[in-house]
Amino acid sequence: MNKIEKQAVSAEDLALINGYTRKDLTAEEVYTFSVVLCDNDIDRDFEYFTAETLEELSKMFVGVTGIYDHNPTAKNQVARIYSCQVENLSPKKTAYGQDYIRLVAKAYLPICEANRDIIAMLDSGIQKEVSVGCGIEECVCSVCGEDMRIHECGHVKGESYGGVVCCGVLKNPIDAYEWSFTAVPAQRKAGVIKSFCKGERYGLAENFFKKYHGKGDVTMSAEEVESLKSYIENLREKAEESGRYKAFLELETVKSGITAKLGIESDLLESMVKGLSVEELVRLKEIFEKKTAEILPIRPQTVRGAEEFGSARKEEGNGAFNI
Numbered sequence: 261m262n263k264i265e266k267q268a269v270s271a272e273d274l275a276l277i278n279g280y281t282r283k284d285l286t287a288e289e290v291y292t293f294s295v296v297l298c299d300n301d302i303d304r305d306f307e308y309f310t311a312e313t314l315e316e317l318s319k320m321f322v323g324v325t326g327i328y329d330h331n332p333t334a335k336n337q338v339a340r341i342y343s344c345q346v347e348n349l350s351p352k353k354t355a356y357g358q359d360y361i362r363l364v365a366k367a368y369l370p371i372c373e374a375n376r377d378i379i380a381m382l383d384s385g386i387q388k389e390v391s392v393g394c395g396i397e398e399c400v401c402s403v404c405g406e407d408m409r410i411h412e413c414g415h416v417k418g419e420s421y422g423g424v425v426c427c428g429v430l431k432n433p434i435d436a437y438e439w440s441f442t443a444v445p446a447q448r449k450a451g452v453i454k455s456f457c458k459g460e461r462y463g464l465a466e467n468f469f470k471k472y473h474g475k476g477d478v479t480m481s482a483e484e485v486e487s488l489k490s491y492i493e494n495l496r497e498k499a500e501e502s503g504r505y506k507a508f509l510e511l512e513t514v515k516s517g518i519t520a521k522l523g524i525e526s527d528l529l530e531s532m533v534k535g536l537s538v539e540e541l542v543r544l545k546e547i548f549e550k551k552t553a554e555i556l557p558i559r560p561q562t563v564r565g566a567e568e569f570g571s572a573r574k575e576e577g578n579g580a581f582n583i
């Protein structure tokens with residue numbers, strides 16, 4: 261199946277194209293082609309776009325530039341989409357029995373020396389497919405309707421439940437951020453790269469956890485390894501963030517304890533707060549602040565809190581409260 265097709269330039273096309281160019285181009289100066297970006301059939305991740313999702317994406321893809329190798333540098337941006345439409349290919353059906361629809365874009369690139377190779381490739385039909393990247397908010401389980409990126413519904417994509425194959429139904433697109441010519445013509449089927457904004461983009465890793473029940477050896481695909489790596493990296497970042505927050509909270513609690521003038525020495529306060537959870541620290545800090553309010557007129561004592569967050573410089577921080 262040829263996904264990319266050369267097409268003639270109409271006056272209407274030219275008007276749309278010239279909406280993007282610094283100087284008006286003539287029909288002889290532009291090369292245009294149409295390209296199938298994605299469809300509503302089940303993809304290799306066992307996910308599919310709904311008709312509404314494709315409709316919304318059709319608006320988002322207009323104006324987006326195409327690149328090589330998913331490398332978004334100016335040098336690699338070779339063609340721009342100037343129009344994009346949803347096509348219904350009825351009576352053709354998807355694997356799950358709906359009308360087959362697809363997203364078809366028209367793109368142009370100026371005919372010039374820099375684009376000579378890519379135009380030759382498009383002309384010869386060597387360059388056949390593209391992959392696209394978009395941001396999606398929801399991936400809903402086709403069996404139970406739960407958002408699979410957020411909750412563990414227990415269903416595994418690709419497995420059958422009472423005759424229904426579990427798929428992720430992609431809803432609420434946020435952004436269409438790229439489309440790329442696949443570098444190697446023989447590459448595995450061009451696909452859609454989806455970033456998930458709400459449930460993060462670690463669905464593959466999570467799906468892997470669901471499949472793996474701790475028995476026997478297991479084989480992971482390169483994609484699953486990549487997904488698992490980003491998943492772990494994300495957890496590490498989150499752990500670091502919460503570590504910094506806890507250190508900040510400990511410091512603030514010690515300060516509140518000193519200000520409350522309960523007669524507890526600062527080194528004792530410091531060892532006291534060490535073993536507390538974030539929730540306990542918040543509660544203790546509130547108790548200290550209540551005590552302080554009883555003995556001192558109200559003043560904005562936490563005003564400097566935000567600047568000190570992250571630096572956690574104890575000596576300097578406590579200085580203001582030394583008696």
Ligand SMILES: [Zn+2]
Nearest residue numbers: 401404413415
């Ligand atoms: Zn489910």
